[in-house]
Amino acid sequence: MTESPAEMLNAALETLIPVAHRMGVRFVELRPGFVKAEVPAEGNGNHFGVIYAGVTFTLAEVLGGAIHFATFDVSTHYPLVRSVTIDFLAPGKGKLTATASMADDEIARIKALATPDAKVPFVFEAEVTGEDGTVVARTKGDYQLRPFGR
Amino acid sequence: MTESPAEMLNAALETLIPVAHRMGVRFVELRPGFVKAEVPAEGNGNHFGVIYAGVTFTLAEVLGGAIHFATFDVSTHYPLVRSVTIDFLAPGKGKLTATASMADDEIARIKALATPDAKVPFVFEAEVTGEDGTVVARTKGDYQLRPFGR
Numbered sequence: 001m002t003e004s005p006a007e008m009l010n011a012a013l014e015t016l017i018p019v020a021h022r023m024g025v026r027f028v029e030l031r032p033g034f035v036k037a038e039v040p041a042e043g044n045g046n047h048f049g050v051i052y053a054g055v056t057f058t059l060a061e062v063l064g065g066a067i068h069f070a071t072f073d074v075s076t077h078y079p080l081v082r083s084v085t086i087d088f089l090a091p092g093k094g095k096l097t098a099t100a101s102m103a104d105d106e107i108a109r110i111k112a113l114a115t116p117d118a119k120v121p122f123v124f125e126a127e128v129t130g131e132d133g134t135v136v137a138r139t140k141g142d143y144q145l146r147p148f149g150r
Numbered sequence: 151m152t153e154s155p156a157e158m159l160n161a162a163l164e165t166l167i168p169v170a171h172r173m174g175v176r177f178v179e180l181r182p183g184f185v186k187a188e189v190p191a192e193g194n195g196n197h198f199g200v201i202y203a204g205v206t207f208t209l210a211e212v213l214g215g216a217i218h219f220a221t222f223d224v225s226t227h228y229p230l231v232r233s234v235t236i237d238f239l240a241p242g243k244g245k246l247t248a249t250a251s252m253a254d255d256e257i258a259r260i261k262a263l264a265t266p267d268a269k270v271p272f273v274f275e276a277e278v279t280g281e282d283g284t285v286v287a288r289t290k291g292d293y294q295l296r297p298f299g300r
Binding site: 015016017018019020022023043044045046047048052053054055057058061062078081082083084085086087088 | 165168170173194195196197198202205207231232235
């Protein structure tokens with residue numbers, strides 16, 4: 001029985017972040033340094049007929065946890081979001097897709113600093129697109145990789 | 151039969167922003183230049199036992215629409231969010247409350263500029279606190295007041 005990282009995280013999302021699960025957020029690709037998630041339009045719109053800002057924010061934000069899960073050691077460290085700036089660039093219509101990547105040298109830098117005593121800050125950017133490829137939003141967040149039990 | 155602005159907006163929230171309604175977001179005070187909303191902890195946590203970041207964001211963000219409803223002419227203009235920065239300052243535990251205010255001179259400035267042809271940019275800040283008064287998050291957003299039909 002082999003589950004992909006995306007399948008594992010999808011199975012856990014209802015427990016990890018029930019709000020995101022209820023929106024229908026679903027991870028579609030997770031590998032070290034790259035993550036991708038989707039959210040359907042149904043139930044997530046506002047009265048202007050576009051996806052509500054809080055849904056777009058959530059879709060981008062969950063990628064911070066997902067890239068941690070796909071890239072770093074979840075048994076010793078967890079990710080914490082400190083600050084996020086989200087720029088809304090176009091109305092989100094239909095299913096939204098968010099992607100984020102982290103370069104190999106940035107992954108190596110973070111891993112080298114992630115000792116049992118250290119909080120490791122990192123900047124994490126994500127992009128949200130609509131079904132036609134239009135960039136709906138971009139986020140830039142300050143995160144920390146934190147050791148458990150400190 | 152007199153409904154307060156908060157009661158009116160609460161009654162409409164399920165239609166306006168179903169996601170926020172499902173989180174349990176509720177407006178508790180709305181008057182020109184001041185808005186306040188709450189969200190319960192139930193169903194809105196994450197696996198760390200704190201309110202999920204997307205819920206905190208949503209609670210603060212809906213105040214942008216609420217202050218418009220309470221302060222400006224909803225028959226001629228609507229609010230649009232362009233960008234938001236959210237700083238997460240402390241873990242959100244229990245019910246969260248968000249407040250935002252707009253000074254009289256800022257309201258006067260925006261009203262003077264809100265002609266049928268003009269998009270009026272304004273900066274909107276909100277603060278989210280926990281049940282014990284701890285500041286959980288602060289947001290600073292770039293919004294626009296936009297005329298309908300343009």
